[in-house]
Amino acid sequence: MRIAPGEAAPAEAGPAETAGPLSHARSWRAGIVQSVSAPGVFDLGPGYLEPALLPVDLLGAAYTRALEEYGSAALGYGDDRGALDLRAALADRTTVADGITCEPGNVLVTAGISHALQLIATILAAPGSVVLVEETCYDLGRLILTDCGLRPREVRSDSEGMDPDALRDALAGERVAFVYLNPTFHNPTGRVVPVSRRRELLAVTARHGTPIVEDDAYAELNLGGGPTPPSMAGLADYHGVIRLGTFSKTLAPGLRLGWLLAGTGTIDRLAGHGLFRSGGCLNHTSALAMTALVLAGDYDRHLGWLRERLRERRDALVDTLLAGLGDDFELDRPDGGFFVWLRALRRYREPDLLAAASAAGVEVAAGSRFGGTARPSVRMAYSFNSPTRLATAAQRLTTAWHAVPAHTDRT
């Protein structure tokens, strides 16, 4: 069922069939939010939370608490590096998670990871510089680097992440500004780089004095597959690694709020930029609302709740796909994050898989969007639909993909 703009949802509709919590359905429309699925479509494309998982009431209370606690200071220009209370809270969380000492001076509050990447690409790298990225990587991260005048180069990667030998060769070949990695619950593959591979990659970059930019957008979304490996920044004691975090995947992308962790020299350099000098920290009022949320313990409670919801969604999608797809397709149950990465035998063609999905009323993301892929691939997000809808979408996909003709001349 579809709720037309401006129309109230009938009470019996049920959240699974609407665009989100009934009280907010009227506003989830083009011109207000970035993307709206076509009516009737099961959209497994978006890499963000579905409306029903966005904590409207929790955030309303957090803003109220921040205004009560900080008063007019919540409405002034914020400290250039971000409010000290939030930086201290984030530093404490990092100290606990990584077992190293992280201070507020190691934290810069940003308008999310996209903003942090743009800062790094423009302030820490000269235009035209080469940046190394994984063979299959977050496409919009790569777009930011390209738009800032950098030249991303793919480095061969396997099921454990970037190949250290290929990285060594790439670094020996030319001058590189930095290496961009997303080692934990990778977008799009869901992969987690094991500790041993993290250490190998760190050893290679340290030998060349090349920094790593560690995109940790999904690090807090471990869905119960064992402990999350220590961050690469933590393993290196924050020497030669800049680590990026965000509230977009755990709370709400509309906040446009995240953080950057690095050595104090790097933080000083970034925070000295005119963008911060003129205007202070971006999204200062939201930063104080998040401070209230984190300090009250509400953020951790929310994370527990969200992980449970995401686990149900992941399992609904993966269980139905595994039950229906035969040996021509391969997928792993991701231990965290938002994505299932499906690989087909080479005799299938990616456009045929996408077309069959579309014809069945299901949208998925083309694997080739994310760079080089060894086989025809598809990314499916389980973050943007209810478990019931994901199971229905997966059933439709298995039926549709079984009917796709294999190109025997292409095996």
Ligand SMILES: Cc1ncc(COP(=O)(O)O)c(C=O)c1O
């Ligand atoms: C790996 C990765 N990094 C960064 C982002 C964007 O983060 P932000 O909303 O904080 O800019 C995304 C969102 O899809 C992502 O998947």
